[in-house]
Amino acid sequence: MIQYLLFDLDNVLYSARFGLEEKVTQRVMQYAADYLRLSTEETVILRKEGETRYGTTLEWLMAEKGFTDIEDYYRAGHPEDEADALPADPELRNFLEALPCPKAILTNSNREHVDRILGRLGLENIFTHIFDMRWNSFKGKPRPEVFQRALGALGTKPDNTLFIDDYPRHVNGYIAIGGRGVLLDEFDVHKNYPYPRIRKLEELVNFLQ
Numbered sequence: 357m358i359q360y361l362l363f364d365l366d367n368v369l370y371s372a373r374f375g376l377e378e379k380v381t382q383r384v385m386q387y388a389a390d391y392l393r394l395s396t397e398e399t400v401i402l403r404k405e406g407e408t409r410y411g412t413t414l415e416w417l418m419a420e421k422g423f424t425d426i427e428d429y430y431r432a433g434h435p436e437d438e439a440d441a442l443p444a445d446p447e448l449r450n451f452l453e454a455l456p457c458p459k460a461i462l463t464n465s466n467r468e469h470v471d472r473i474l475g476r477l478g479l480e481n482i483f484t485h486i487f488d489m490r491w492n493s494f495k496g497k498p499r500p501e502v503f504q505r506a507l508g509a510l511g512t513k514p515d516n517t518l519f520i521d522d523y524p525r526h527v528n529g530y531i532a533i534g535g536r537g538v539l540l541d542e543f544d545v546h547k548n549y550p551y552p553r554i555r556k557l558e559e560l561v562n563f564l565q
């Protein structure tokens with residue numbers, strides 16, 4: 357029986373078609389390229405190589421490239437107007453409020469970003485907890501300890517907490533610790549995904565019966 361819902365934020369609580377996360381990635385890659393004094397193309401290739409070791413660009417830069425200015429990184433990746441194009445989503449709010457269990461967010465981003473997005477969407481006061489990168493000491497999904505720490509704070513277990521994310525490796529990481537995970541695959545690109553997969557958040561009701 358599911359007792360808690362743990363949501364990723366970006367491209368989960370709003371559609372990927374707004375291109376918001378894509379722009380964050382572009383700004384972060386540009387920032388990393390400037391820091392490393394490389395072209396963005398070279399940086400993207402390097403980052404790809406480090407992807408299996410570090411889920412986030414920030415962790416990779418800190419662990420392997422001597423990077424320390426975390427707040428500057430977040431300012432560059434997340435300017436104040438980053439979410440201005442995002443419309444309010446009262447339907448999603450109604451849907452989430454009607455779900456029979458409490459909800460939290462676990463994101464590989466920073467709290468300012470989360471608050472901005474939730475403010476634009478009109479989803480304030482829906483989530484009991486927001487676990488961001490600062491809360492997780494700048495360690496990101498899919499590290500097992502990141503999931504475990506969030507579950508500890510919620511007072512729940514992997515098998516009674518449903519985790520929803522749009523990155524297969526994040527969902528895989530959660531399932532690997534015994535969790536119940538669902539991939540949100542909005543554009544039906546992960547057709548052969550071996551674990552539960554949904555196209556729309558509304559389908560979550562099927563996991564709560």
Ligand SMILES: [Mg+2]
Pocket residue numbers: 364365366367368521522523
């Ligand atoms: Mg996401």
